[in-house]
Amino acid sequence: MYDFSLLSGETRRTLIIALVLFLFAFISFCVVAIYTLVKTNVTSKKHKGKLKLVCDVAYFHERGKRDNQEDSLYISPMDKLYESGLVAACSDGMGGLLNGEVVSKFVTDSLSENFPYKFDAQKENSKIITGISDKIYEQYHLSAGATLVMVHIFDDYMNFYSLGDSNIILIRNNKATLLNHKQNYVTLMIRKLADGGLDTSDAYKDNRAKGLIDFVGNLNCNVLKTNHPIRLIENDIIIVCSDGVTDSMPLNRIVSHIHFDQNATGIARTIKYGVRARKNPRQDNYSAVVIKMRRSIF
Amino acid sequence: MIEYYTFKHRGDEMEYKDEVFLRLTPTLTVAIFDGSRLESAPKSQSLLFSEILSSEEGSKKLDELCEVFDDCLDHDAEYLILRVAGNGIECVRHGDVCAKIVSGGQIHILPNGFFGLSRDDRILCATANFYKPLTDEGILADALVANSCGDWMNMLVRRISDQTQLKCGNLSAVTLKLDM
Numbered sequence: 001m002y003d004f005s006l007l008s009g010e011t012r013r014t015l016i017i018a019l020v021l022f023l024f025a026f027i028s029f030c031v032v033a034i035y036t037l038v039k040t041n042v043t044s045k046k047h048k049g050k051l052k053l054v055c056d057v058a059y060f061h062e063r064g065k066r067d068n069q070e071d072s073l074y075i076s077p078m079d080k081l082y083e084s085g086l087v088a089a090c091s092d093g094m095g096g097l098l099n100g101e102v103v104s105k106f107v108t109d110s111l112s113e114n115f116p117y118k119f120d121a122q123k124e125n126s127k128i129i130t131g132i133s134d135k136i137y138e139q140y141h142l143s144a145g146a147t148l149v150m151v152h153i154f155d156d157y158m159n160f161y162s163l164g165d166s167n168i169i170l171i172r173n174n175k176a177t178l179l180n181h182k183q184n185y186v187t188l189m190i191r192k193l194a195d196g197g198l199d200t201s202d203a204y205k206d207n208r209a210k211g212l213i214d215f216v217g218n219l220n221c222n223v224l225k226t227n228h229p230i231r232l233i234e235n236d237i238i239i240v241c242s243d244g245v246t247d248s249m250p251l252n253r254i255v256s257h258i259h260f261d262q263n264a265t266g267i268a269r270t271i272k273y274g275v276r277a278r279k280n281p282r283q284d285n286y287s288a289v290v291i292k293m294r295r296s297i298f
Numbered sequence: 299m300i301e302y303y304t305f306k307h308r309g310d311e312m313e314y315k316d317e318v319f320l321r322l323t324p325t326l327t328v329a330i331f332d333g334s335r336l337e338s339a340p341k342s343q344s345l346l347f348s349e350i351l352s353s354e355e356g357s358k359k360l361d362e363l364c365e366v367f368d369d370c371l372d373h374d375a376e377y378l379i380l381r382v383a384g385n386g387i388e389c390v391r392h393g394d395v396c397a398k399i400v401s402g403g404q405i406h407i408l409p410n411g412f413f414g415l416s417r418d419d420r421i422l423c424a425t426a427n428f429y430k431p432l433t434d435e436g437i438l439a440d441a442l443v444a445n446s447c448g449d450w451m452n453m454l455v456r457r458i459s460d461q462t463q464l465k466c467g468n469l470s471a472v473t474l475k476l477d478m
Contacts, residue, residue, distance in 0.1 A: 157403060160439075170435050177435040180443075181453055190459045191452055197308055200459040226442040228418060231403035 053156050053232060055086045056292040058264035060272040064244055064283035068093075070100035071242045071287035074108035074150075076115050084116035085154030088289040092166050092242040094145040094215060095284075103136055104146040107216050110135075111150065119154040119229070122161075126223035129161060129216070136217040145217030149180060149240050153291065157229035158238065164215040167246050169254070170230075171237040176251035180224055183214040235260070236293040237267060244286030245271065248278040264292040299477045300326055300382075303447035305455065307469040309427075316425060316470040317344035319351050325382045327351065328474060332376040332395045332425040334467050343372055351379075360390045367392070378423055382476060386414040387421070394426035398434070400441040405434045415476055420450065424471035428454075431461035447473040 007015075057078070063069045070093030076086055091107040093100020110132045117125050129148065136144065147164025160168050162180035170177050181187065189203035203209060214221050232238075239245075239254070249257075249271065257274050258267050268290040275286050300322070308314045315333030320326075331347040333340030347367070350356060355366050360379060367377065376393025389397060389408045397408040400420045408421065420441045436457050444450035450473045458464065 170439075172435055175433055175435070177433045177439070179435070179439040181440075181456060187452075187456055190456050194305075194307060194455050194459065194464060199310065199464045201463045201465070203459070204463065224443055226439070227445070228442050229403050230438060230442060 052295065053234060053293045054296045055081065055153055056264040056294050057086065057088065057289065058268040059287070059289045060268050061287040062244075062272060062275070062285065064285050065281060066283075066285050068101045069285055070095075070104055070146075071244070071285040072101075072104035072108040072146075073287055073289055074111045075289055076112075080116060085119055085152055086291070087111070087115060087117060087150065087152050088238075088240050088291060089148060089150035090166055090240045090242055090287055090289060091216065092147045092164070092244075092285070092287075094147065094164075094212070094217070097144050099140070099144045100146065103140070103144045103217060106136065107132055107146050107148055117152055119152060119157070119159065122159055122225050122227060125152070125159075126161060126225045129163065129223050130221055133163070133216045133218055133221040137219045140217060142217065145212075145215040147212070147242070148216045151238060151240055151291070153232065153238075153293075154229075156232050156293075158232050159226045159229045162224040163221055164212050165210070165243055167239070167241050167243065169237075169239040169241070169246075169251060171239070171255060171258070172233065172235075174255055174260070176255045178251065179230075182210075183222075183224065184212050185209040188213070232293050234293060234295045237264075238291040238293075239267075239271070239288050240291075241288030242284070242286060244284035245275055245288050247284060248275045248280050248286065262292075264290045267292065301447045301475040302328070303451045303473045305451050305469065305471045305473075307455075307464060309467045309469055310465045311468055313341065314468055315340040315344060316468045317348050318470050318472060319348045320472070321351065321356070324357070326380075326476070327356070327382075328380045328423055328472050330378045330395050330423050330425060330470055330472065332393065332427070332470070334425070334427060335374055335376060335393075336372055337374075338372070343375055346370060347375070347377060360388055364390055364392070376425075380408075380421070380423060380474075383412065386412050387476070388412050395424070396426075396429075397421050397423040398429075398437060400438055403438075403442070405438040405441075417477060419476070420447075421474040421476075422450075422454070422471060423474065425468070427467045428458070428469050428471045431458045431466070447475055 072091045074089040091104040093104040147166040149166040149168050150161040152159045165182040168179045186203050186209045190200045193200045317331035319329040331344045333344045376395045378391040378395040381388045399408050440453035
């Protein structure tokens with residue numbers, strides 16, 4: 001069809017080189033295109049319906065008027081967010097007992113060592129917490145203890161774990177709700193009084209009733225945990241905090257102070273200064289992890 | 299398996315004017331009557347309510363049963379009837395008494411009509427007075443933490459107590475778990 005013999009040898013070589021280069025470029029393009037297509041498809045299938053919300057996280061960790069900082073916080077590595085979710089915890093050394101700061105630090109260090117946690121393995125995770133508690137019991141025999149609140153957020157869902165009387169607060173649609181129950185004698189008294197058809201005012205009169213019936217450092221402790229996760233929605237705010245925060249700033253005050261459009265850092269700062277502004281001469285340690293759920297644009 | 303727990307409390311009222319009705323056969327029927335807004339004879343109305351449900355008229359279809367209630371009860375009477383049907387539940391409510399369902403980590407009001415249930419769904423039926431001090435998020439969290447219906451109810455009562463010390467009107471509720 002074509003008589004290439006009419007072309008000079010040099011021109012033919014040039015044409016062959018050009019053809020080879022073109023073929024190489026074309027094959028490279030095809031390989032890259034196919035790889036990108038497959039990769040994108042697999043990733044989008046893997047995360048289909050997921051990655052809807054992302055966590056914006058901030059924290060504060062203040063000593064108050066105490067000599068020691070007996071609160072301890074843990075926030076899991078943010079670069080593991082998509083693989084293992086976010087774990088945030090607050091442990092508060094129990095007042096009146098020894099080594100509060102050592103025990104609360106031990107709790108959060110142990111949580112860090114056990115990361116990552118399986119999201120749907122609530123029983124296993126609570127066993128890990130029970131194991132930490134048993135270790136503290138073996139060392140201190142109830143002379144030291146701490147509270148613990150921990151949340152585990154994965155995509156749009158959250159599990160929580162609680163021991164003692166620290167707080168997990170969910171703010172949704174400008175309403176704050178304490179998600180976990182305080183494990184103290186008040187709970188038992190309310191049950192008795194309600195069963196007897198009485199009002200429960202007596203349960204709140206005695207300060208000793210606020211004594212904890214379970215905490216980290218108790219043998220075979222009963223961890224309050226979600227058996228199924230809570231679905232989170234955009235703009236949910238989760239506050240994982242010690243009672244030093246809520247003693248000075250009740251839930252309704254927290255809601256009235258923060259703004260809908262604030263990010264986690266802004267909310268954490270508002271709460272921190274709100275507690276400080278109370279100028280409580282006996283201000284307990286106050287620490288919190290603030291998480292705001294935002295919609296991802298990716 | 300059907301698991302349920304009922305709670306009835308007089309609150310700070312002189313008498314208990316609500317009614318909680320439960321029947322397990324032939325199909326589970328749960329009904330709550332709220333007598334707090336009735337000005338005349340709330341107690342007799344609540345008794346009449348449970349009498350009708352216990353009688354053979356109680357086995358009628360829900361829309362027919364509602365016609366009976368319309369004829370016999372005061373127009374201001376507030377009530378809720380839930381009846382298990384197949385793999386779901388039928389619901390009829392009149393007034394502010396309602397049921398809330400916890401499903402897939404979310405909480406919703408159970409609408410009138412038929413609603414299909416899945417495993418691990420939990421239902422709370424209660425009067426408006428019971429819901430007043432509670433938030434949906436609190437009800438949801440307790441349902442997901444509780445190991446039994448009794449546990450769930452105790453947690454809800456603790457929440458109400460923290461707000462009102464149970465010095466409120468009559469409190470009536472049923473927590474329910476149906477493994478379909």
